[in-house]
Amino acid sequence: xxxxxxxSIVSGIVAILGMSLNLIVGYTGLLSVAHAAFYGxxxxxxAILLAGFGxxxxxxxxxxxxxxxxxxxxxxxxxxxxxDDYYVLASLGLNIIIYxxxxxxxxxxxxxxxxxxxxRPELGIGGYRFGLTSxxxxxxxxxxxxxxxxxxxxxxxxxxxxxxxxxIREDEQALQVFGYRTVYYKLAIFVIGAVMAAxxxxxxxxxxxxxxxxxxxxxxxxxxxxxxxxxxLANTNGAVAGAVILVVLPELLRFVGLxxxxxxxxxxxxxxxxxVLLMIYRPQGLFGKYRL
Amino acid sequence: MDLFVQLTINGxxxxxxxxxxxxxxxxxxxxxxxxxxxxxxxxxxxGYAAFFFLEHAGLGxxxxxxxxxxxxxxxxxxxxxxVFLPLRRRQATNLVLLIAALGLLTVIQALxxxxxxxxxxxxxxFAGAQEVYRIAGxxxxxxxxxxxxxxxxxxxxxxxxxxxxKFGKAVKAIGDDEEVAQIVGINTHAIIGxxxxxxSAIAGLGGVLVGFxxxxxxxxxxxxxxxxxxxxxxxxxGSLSGAVLGAFLLGLAENLGIWHISGEWKDAIAFGILIFxxxxxxxxxxxx
Numbered sequence: 001x002x003x004x005x006x007x008s009i010v011s012g013i014v015a016i017l018g019m020s021l022n023l024i025v026g027y028t029g030l031l032s033v034a035h036a037a038f039y040g041x042x043x044x045x046x047a048i049l050l051a052g053f054g055x056x057x058x059x060x061x062x063x064x065x066x067x068x069x070x071x072x073x074x075x076x077x078x079x080x081x082x083x084d085d086y087y088v089l090a091s092l093g094l095n096i097i098i099y100x101x102x103x104x105x106x107x108x109x110x111x112x113x114x115x116x117x118x119x120r121p122e123l124g125i126g127g128y129r130f131g132l133t134s135x136x137x138x139x140x141x142x143x144x145x146x147x148x149x150x151x152x153x154x155x156x157x158x159x160x161x162x163x164x165x166x167x168i169r170e171d172e173q174a175l176q177v178f179g180y181r182t183v184y185y186k187l188a189i190f191v192i193g194a195v196m197a198a199x200x201x202x203x204x205x206x207x208x209x210x211x212x213x214x215x216x217x218x219x220x221x222x223x224x225x226x227x228x229x230x231x232x233l234a235n236t237n238g239a240v241a242g243a244v245i246l247v248v249l250p251e252l253l254r255f256v257g258l259x260x261x262x263x264x265x266x267x268x269x270x271x272x273x274x275x276v277l278l279m280i281y282r283p284q285g286l287f288g289k290y291r292l
Numbered sequence: 293m294d295l296f297v298q299l300t301i302n303g304x305x306x307x308x309x310x311x312x313x314x315x316x317x318x319x320x321x322x323x324x325x326x327x328x329x330x331x332x333x334x335x336x337x338x339g340y341a342a343f344f345f346l347e348h349a350g351l352g353x354x355x356x357x358x359x360x361x362x363x364x365x366x367x368x369x370x371x372x373x374x375v376f377l378p379l380r381r382r383q384a385t386n387l388v389l390l391i392a393a394l395g396l397l398t399v400i401q402a403l404x405x406x407x408x409x410x411x412x413x414x415x416x417x418f419a420g421a422q423e424v425y426r427i428a429g430x431x432x433x434x435x436x437x438x439x440x441x442x443x444x445x446x447x448x449x450x451x452x453x454x455x456x457x458k459f460g461k462a463v464k465a466i467g468d469d470e471e472v473a474q475i476v477g478i479n480t481h482a483i484i485g486x487x488x489x490x491x492s493a494i495a496g497l498g499g500v501l502v503g504f505x506x507x508x509x510x511x512x513x514x515x516x517x518x519x520x521x522x523x524x525x526x527x528x529x530g531s532l533s534g535a536v537l538g539a540f541l542l543g544l545a546e547n548l549g550i551w552h553i554s555g556e557w558k559d560a561i562a563f564g565i566l567i568f569x570x571x572x573x574x575x576x577x578x579x580x
Contacts, residue, residue, distance in 0.1 A: 031387055081571055085327050085386050089521065090570050093563035096518070100560040218514070222394060229391065261410070268402040275395025276375060279388050292387045 018239035020196030026233035029169030037098035038194035040216030042201025057121035072194030114212025232288030307543025308443035312498030313520030316491035332517025333400035338364035338496025339508035364496020414507035528576030
């Protein structure tokens with residue numbers, strides 16, 4: 001049962017990442033592979049504030065979201081100058097730059113050693129304090145966040161703002177002719193996506209209670225991309241489905257009895273293979289409404 | 293002063309390695325116009341093929357290296373045949389090709405890690421003790437000298453080959469316009485296949501030489517590839533001399549940069565340069 005709860009929590013976190021990245025990649029057509037950077041910012045802010053200063057989880061979460069928004073605004077401004085392949089390349093570079101900051105800013109992030117001893121969230125109402133120390137209560141929190149992100153994503157994609165985003169994806173120039181300042185729209189959705197990723201990062205840090213830079217490498221961005229491409233671009237339900245499939249499927253390898261180092265490589269192999277096969281046979285993914 | 297000389301030498305060595313990766317990348321980009329991210333994986337294949345021939349087949353250094361370069365070329369060719377050609381036949385967009393290549397990179401690196409383990413293997417253990425030469429107060433090993441010479445030689449030969457032969461003209465024609473090249477009777481698919489073989493073999497050579505200089509590990513593909521791409525873009529996308537120029541500039545900037553900043557920031561410096569160029573000079577120093 002603990003195991004099922006664990007998988008559900010991880011799926012929930014990945015689903016938040018998938019849904020947020022889908023807003024950027026699927027709905028707006030901006031192929032960003034920098035999402036792990038914002039995931040990492042959320043995780044690091046939470047970790048540093050919780051482990052170092054004993055700040056309340058929810059305050060740390062808000063601060064993490066704010067920092068992710070600020071960084072995303074800067075990165076989004078840089079990225080707004082690029083299209084297609086160059087966008088991918090630049091976002092890839094920015095992911096690696098942020099990763100090197102996590103890795104090398106030793107005084108703040110403890111570099112490759114990582115930050116241990118991150119506490120679980122605590123709710124304080126009046127004099128009564130309630131810690132979300134059991135995995136089940138943490139699952140409730142994760143699902144709550146995932147549902148909020150899901151509703152936000154649905155609200156965004158069904159609003160007029162969302163329709164502009166999809167129009168940007170289909171024909172940005174035509175939209176500019178109609179007088180839309182597409183740059184602002186792209187920047188806005190990029191920041192919104194980054195803020196949601198920071199929520200996932202905060203949950204991850206607090207759940208695992210230990211983080212180090214390797215969780216926020218380019219590899220993770222590629223993993224998130226496979227989640228949404230598998231589930232289907234421009235489909236929020238698809239992103240959730242992709243997250244569950246790609247979290248649960250590699251776990252089956254455990255039951256086959258592969259040694260853990262082989263199993264870890266097998267996971268990567270699966271993600272990569274999923275990308276290649278999908279591109280060849282079904283570029284819109286399982287439930288996609290948009291193909292690259 | 294000695295430090296400056298040594299950093300410059302290190303920069304030139306790094307530049308030569310980047311040049312080998314960037315040359316193959318630029319050659320392939322020149323005809324296909326998409327970012328072949330699987331190019332880094334091919335370099336790793338070269339390195340590990342050499343390791344396999346040395347460790348398990350007991351070959352000498354030179355035959356093992358030569359065979360490894362061929363294996364890398366063939367893997368590049370196979371990737372083209374099985375993945376990129378079918379996608380391009382279907383008029384897939386560049387983004388689709390790029391994601392497929394990203395998937396291939398992940399798959400190949402994972403496969404290599406599964407078969408050979410993910411630890412670091414120095415290939416120099418098979419080559420015996422190395423001579424160290426001293427230049428103006430700096431040191432350089434024989435392997436490093438070979439790296440610099442082979443990068444320049446490959447560049448020279450490749451340029452000459454593309455300039456003087458019919459094949460080279462066909463490559464240039466495809467680079468200008470693939471459809472028109474096809475109409476005038478050039479077998480574009482075959483030519484692009486050969487280009488994949490040559491470009492991948494050059495990357496494989498890079499992988500082998502890195503293995504002899506420092507060592508090989510499955511994840512080195514991505515970092516090598518990214519440096520190669522940065523070099524190709526800084527120099528001027530699709531131009532071979534630009535790729536080489538960009539590679540040496542990048543190698544020098546990275547190594548002289550750590551004179552004042554700590555060495556761990558090398559990657560950040562490299563990507564800083566990339567972003568700078570993408571914003572202010574997206575076509576590179578020597579545009580094609």
